[in-house]
Amino acid sequence: MSTSPLQTRRVPNGTSRIDIDHLSLDFPIFHGGARSLKKMLFKRGKSILTNATGPRTGGQVQLRPGESGTVYVQALEDVSLHIRAGERVGLIGHNGAGKSTLLRVLASIYMPDAPNVHIHGQVAALLDVNSGMNQELTGRENITLMGRHKGMTTAQIKQLEQDVEAFAQLETFLDLPVRLYSTGMRIRLGFGIATTMTPQILLMDEWFMAGDVHFQERAEKRLASVVNGTDILVITSHALGVLEKWCTRLVWMEAGRIRMDGPTRDVMQAYRASAASSA
Numbered sequence: 001m002s003t004s005p006l007q008t009r010r011v012p013n014g015t016s017r018i019d020i021d022h023l024s025l026d027f028p029i030f031h032g033g034a035r036s037l038k039k040m041l042f043k044r045g046k047s048i049l050t051n052a053t054g055p056r057t058g059g060q061v062q063l064r065p066g067e068s069g070t071v072y073v074q075a076l077e078d079v080s081l082h083i084r085a086g087e088r089v090g091l092i093g094h095n096g097a098g099k100s101t102l103l104r105v106l107a108s109i110y111m112p113d114a115p116n117v118h119i120h121g122q123v124a125a126l127l128d129v130n131s132g133m134n135q136e137l138t139g140r141e142n143i144t145l146m147g148r149h150k151g152m153t154t155a156q157i158k159q160l161e162q163d164v165e166a167f168a169q170l171e172t173f174l175d176l177p178v179r180l181y182s183t184g185m186r187i188r189l190g191f192g193i194a195t196t197m198t199p200q201i202l203l204m205d206e207w208f209m210a211g212d213v214h215f216q217e218r219a220e221k222r223l224a225s226v227v228n229g230t231d232i233l234v235i236t237s238h239a240l241g242v243l244e245k246w247c248t249r250l251v252w253m254e255a256g257r258i259r260m261d262g263p264t265r266d267v268m269q270a271y272r273a274s275a276a277s278s279a
């Protein structure tokens with residue numbers, strides 16, 4: 001789980017901000033399947049493959065002229081986004097629209113030095129349940145590792161351990177290697193660790209909703225107190241009710257581009273209408 005090294009320094013509370021201007025990001029495809037995509041593009045005499053009919057999936061697949069025919073997926077295209085302290089922003093859109101890629105850019109996992117991405121404030125990211133944990137270490141050892149990584153003292157780590165133990169309720173599993181955990185158990189541990197500190201900018205992918213019903217209730221309470229203390233929340237989820245509950249603003253992404261950006265109610269209404277019309 002990427003409980004994110006806190007990439008940026010703390011700034012005075014209430015002054016955090018995110019500024020992205022004209023950001024594009026593509027992924028070259030080196031997999032064997034790229035060859036058949038390339039053939040298809042040549043056959044159709046096109047440089048871009050789009051799914052023009054029906055609901056979309058994924059970014060545009062394209063062939064760049066003059067680049068020995070490498071096939072790319074355009075994950076983000078000309079994205080400009082400005083977020084100020086106090087905003088709770090939800091990213092919505094079809095599978096492969098670019099939501100997670102955008103979150104990863106904000107977490108500096110992709111393009112950490114991009115000149116058109118400015119993040120002002122201390123960031124924590126809950127993005128990936130499988131990264132950041134040492135699978136061979138126990139839950140308890142991972143807590144210590146995370147505490148050391150964040151520069152905590154021994155006393156602070158002890159406090160962290162007690163706090164996460166009480167929250168995650170993993171009982172004897174806390175002393176077993178993480179590789180033996182189910183996905184939900186990893187989420188409990190990672191979520192517990194990540195939410196013991198209040199970052200100024202919190203980035204979340206939807207996986208955190210995957211715990212069982214008992215965990216979800218406690219997780220929501222805990223998240224509420226963390227979110228109340230943060231300047232900015234950026235979250236992606238396909239659970240529209242979650243976004244309606246948490247977000248003041250929605251950014252609707254489609255094939256790597258921003259289709260609509262505005263107050264939650266307006267964007268949700270348009271998104272639902274679009275989904276209904278393509279059903």
Ligand SMILES: Nc1ncnc2c1ncn2[C@@H]1O[C@H](COP(=O)(O)OP(=O)(O)OP(=O)(O)O)[C@@H](O)[C@H]1O
Nearest residue numbers: 027058059073075094095096097098099100101102
């Ligand atoms: N590491 C990668 N290598 C190649 N292509 C990638 C990579 N990561 C994402 N993509 C492509 O970029 C596009 C955007 O993916 P992304 O994961 O950002 O979508 P998403 O909106 O989060 O989708 P979902 O709702 O399904 O999680 C997709 O077409 C995906 O195939």
